[in-house]
Amino acid sequence: MAAVENTKRTATLNTGAEIPIIGLGTWQSAPNEVYQAVLSALKAGYRHIDTALAYGNEAEVGAAIRDSGVPRPEIWVTTKLDNPWHKRVPEGIDSSLASLGLDYVDLYLMHWPSSTRPDDLSAHHEGWNYVDTWREMQKLVGTGKVRNIGVSNFGITHLETLLADPECKVVPAVNQIELHPGNPSPKLVAYNTSKGIHSTGYSCLGSTNSPLYTNPTLLGIAESKGRTPQQVLLMWGLQKGWSVIPKSVSEGRIKGNFDVDGWDLSAEEVAQIDAIPDRFKVCGDAWLPIRVFFGDDE
Ligand SMILES: NC(=O)c1ccc[n+]([C@@H]2O[C@H](COP(=O)([O-])OP(=O)(O)OC[C@H]3O[C@@H](n4cnc5c(N)ncnc54)[C@H](OP(=O)(O)O)[C@@H]3O)[C@@H](O)[C@H]2O)c1
Numbered sequence: 615m616a617a618v619e620n621t622k623r624t625a626t627l628n629t630g631a632e633i634p635i636i637g638l639g640t641w642q643s644a645p646n647e648v649y650q651a652v653l654s655a656l657k658a659g660y661r662h663i664d665t666a667l668a669y670g671n672e673a674e675v676g677a678a679i680r681d682s683g684v685p686r687p688e689i690w691v692t693t694k695l696d697n698p699w700h701k702r703v704p705e706g707i708d709s710s711l712a713s714l715g716l717d718y719v720d721l722y723l724m725h726w727p728s729s730t731r732p733d734d735l736s737a738h739h740e741g742w743n744y745v746d747t748w749r750e751m752q753k754l755v756g757t758g759k760v761r762n763i764g765v766s767n768f769g770i771t772h773l774e775t776l777l778a779d780p781e782c783k784v785v786p787a788v789n790q791i792e793l794h795p796g797n798p799s800p801k802l803v804a805y806n807t808s809k810g811i812h813s814t815g816y817s818c819l820g821s822t823n824s825p826l827y828t829n830p831t832l833l834g835i836a837e838s839k840g841r842t843p844q845q846v847l848l849m850w851g852l853q854k855g856w857s858v859i860p861k862s863v864s865e866g867r868i869k870g871n872f873d874v875d876g877w878d879l880s881a882e883e884v885a886q887i888d889a890i891p892d893r894f895k896v897c898g899d900a901w902l903p904i905r906v907f908f909g910d911d912e
Pocket of ligand 1: 638824860870
């Protein structure tokens with residue numbers, strides 16, 4: 615594979631929109647640190663920022679986007695509908711736009727296929743599920759408030775149900791899912807691709823205190839290439855065909871994670887990372903009122 619300029623590369627979604635394949639993640643980036651992180655990322659050349667109502671930091675993310683000096687049309691902004699807002703989709707997007715201080719987002723994702731009751735976070739709405747939520751999200755297309763809509767944490771079962779439903783008029787543009795060598799989900803990625811749904815990999819470094827940072831296979835490849843383990847993990851994801859959204863609040867790491875131009879992994883190195891046997895998940899069913907993961911993604 616020829617070395618490419620990944621930092622300029624985009625993936626074409628089923629709407630025709632071009633999503634930059636590297637974004638800055640902001641989960642667990644505290645409001646007092648995320649403003650600077652987003653500014654640093656935009657200065658380093660990132661043009662894709664991933665946030666969510668649930669992260670509680672949309673206001674600072676939006677302020678940094680507005681203060682960055684980078685023209686708004688050049689930045690891809692993703693935010694997400696929080697679970698307790700499934701029956702209040704118009705209010706959900708309005709809340710996010712007000713916090714962000716933006717007129718529109720490039721991508722609005724249903725954060726989880728879980729319609730949680732706002733009055734009891736341990737309970738699921740009766741008689742309402744993610745298909746109903748999607749029906750409401752579809753109405754946002756055309757309002758000018760969202761350019762693209764998609765889903766997150768959807769398994770094959772959820773997508774099959776959604777796509778087969780007569781209410782489903784818009785195929786999700788993106789499915790944002792946990793993707794790293796400890797949770798590679800090849801069947802789910804292949805299913806997304808077969809339906810024209812772009813995969814974005816979250817927790818692409820293995821998240822906070824990543825167990826991947828001590829993996830001997832990864833460390834060996836990183837050392838032999840003179841790269842950081844994080845750069846190798848990101849390149850692995852890019853070469854597998856999904857976009858990546860590494861989170862950092864450190865300016866040095868934000869820059870380092872974007873240093874993915876002009877080199878690549880050999881097919882053998884990709885295969886070695888594919889063969890890492892240890893499995894772990896960062897985001898599980900624990901805080902949801904219903905089961906979402908069924909272990910059928912690989
Ligand atoms: N849709 C969903 O349900 C969902 C779920 C989880 C995550 N996400 C999205 O995906 C993004 C990424 O996932 P994530 O936040 O779970 O984890 P991640 O990006 O896999 O890893 C972030 C962790 O790695 C550290 N890190 C980053 N770059 C590093 C480097 N070069 N060297 C050493 N450590 C480094 C960060 O610490 P520092 O900040 O201190 O550098 C942080 O502790 C999130 O921020 C969020 O936007 C979405």
